[in-house]
Each structure stands twice: as structure tokens, then as C-alpha cells.
Amino acid sequence: MAQNNQGYGMQPPQQTMGREPQVHPQHQQQMTTVVVNQPGVMTNPLLVGHVHGTREWTTGLCDCCSDVGNSFYVFCCYCCAISSIAARLGENCCTTCCVPAAEIGIRTRIRTLGAIRGDMCHDCIIIACCTLCAACQETRELNAMGL
DSSP states (O other), X not given: OOOOSSOTTOOOOOOOTTSOOOOOGGGOOOOOOOOOSOTTOOOOTTOOSOTTOSBOOSSXXXXXXXXXXXXXXXXXXXHHHHHHHHHHTTSOTTHHHHSXXXXXXXXXXXXXXXXXXXXXXXXXXXXXXXXXXXXXXXXXXXXXXXX
């Protein structure tokens, strides 16, 4: 009596007749290539934004009437308004009282945080000539930025 090499309950090997056996989709491996950095693009991780800014102010310098409540607050109590702006930027609220020309620094900081085009020379001229309108514009910009 010849012994059967196939064990009880085992299935005989499948015959493929020249075809590759079908692989279930769950058992197939997929290769994915992810491009992390575009070739040729040099980035500096220490640089926050573009040097010259990428956008303009959301409102104009003389758009004081677009926010009457803010304008009234700035025109009636400029010291309180500029101290509030400084505090919203993370500065000490006494900065504007203790630091000469702090308003120029505040305007420049808002431009830098918001990637707004401009330079310190224009900031200085605007603060010197249109101090109240500049404070109104800065408040509106901080509101638009969510700060």
C-alpha cells in the first residue's frame, strides 16, 4: 500500500497553466515617492518671510471712516491706543512711553509680521506726518491679522 504524501485536509497545489497566480489586492505592495524639497529651490529656515514683503496693507492710511469707533478711540486717547497696539504685538504696554520713536518700530513690526511691503523710511515719514491715521491703520491691520 502506497502512502499518500498529501496530508488529510490539505489542498493539492493549484495548477496555473502558464499564468502567474492572481495576488489579492490587499497583499500587493505600493511604492510611493514623496518630494520633500523641490530641486534648485534654496530656502533658509531662519528667514521668516520675504525681505520686501508680499502684500499691501489691507486698508489705506486715510480709511479712518471705515472704523469710526477705532478712529474715535485713537483720536481721543492716542497714548492708550498705541499702548494697546504694543501690547497686542507682545511688547510691554509702557514701551511707547519709554522708548524714543517706538511708534516707528511698532509699525515696522506689524509690516514684518504681516509680510507687508514697505521700508522704515516710509514708516518714519508716515508716523511723523500722519500719526493718528497710522495708528488707526495699524489697529485695523492687527484686527485683519487676528492679533
